[in-house]
Amino acid sequence: MASVSHSHAGRFPSGATHGNHDMEPSRERKPGGGNDAHDDITPEELALVRSAARKILQSFQASLSEALESRDRLKEGLVSREDVQKIIEEQKVPELQMVELSLLMKQADRGNKGYIVIEKFIERLQELASETKQEVVLKNFALSCKRQTLSLKQELMKFDSKREDRLDKRTFMKAIGQLPMPLNDEQVEQLYLAGESAEYHGYLDIKQFIDKVAAAAKYTPLQVPSTLTQ
Secondary structure, three states: OOOOOHHHOOOOOOOOOOOOOOOOOOOOOOOOOOOOOOOOOOHHHHHHHHHHHHHHHHHHHHHHHHHHHOOOOOOOOEEEHHHHHHHHHHHOOOOOOHHHHHHHHHHHOOOOOOEEEHHHHHHHHHHHHOOOHHHHHHHHHHHHHHHOOOOHHHHHHOOOOOOOOEEEHHHHHHHHHOOOOOOOHHHHHHHHHHHEOOOOOOEEEHHHHHHHHHHHHHOOOOOOOHHHOO
16 A cells, blocks of 8 residues: 655654545445444444534535645645544534544544545545434334324333333334334334333333434434535
């Protein structure tokens, strides 16, 4: 692998090239085309990273690429991790938490090399900001409940015979199955995973699930400016 020009000395480590993309999975792909790009962070941390990406793209709109390129003095598509974080902090992104930004920057520079490839960074932000399969299922489920004026809490509590505010997976599936809406097995699985209790393995936390459904009903997908995708 060819190294960058000597003019990068003092800015980035030797060996920094566009072929070595940060914010892109660098590990071997798993059978079936998947990869373990997120294996080193918890689902909770990944949710924070996604939240950061959405807030940043929403705040910068089409100006993010220009802001990053302004710090690329050698016009090679590379910018230091420190500069990226500084640009985001100076933007004063509404509601962006420091823990979200810190986790995002850790994922942006997974090899801890100190630099980031601008194009790949923006592509990764867009990927993180897009709706997940679970979010789509939750949103559609929330809208269906709203249209039918269902009290989700009341419906689920009918099956909580022990009043523990949780249901085992089989009971949850039974509870969901009696609702007047068409849901396939995969959709029910996604709903269960959304509310799965971190404390009680194999159980769904009713309050957590209801909160997520309520949040999904209010969520508006981020509209990525066309200039960012060109």
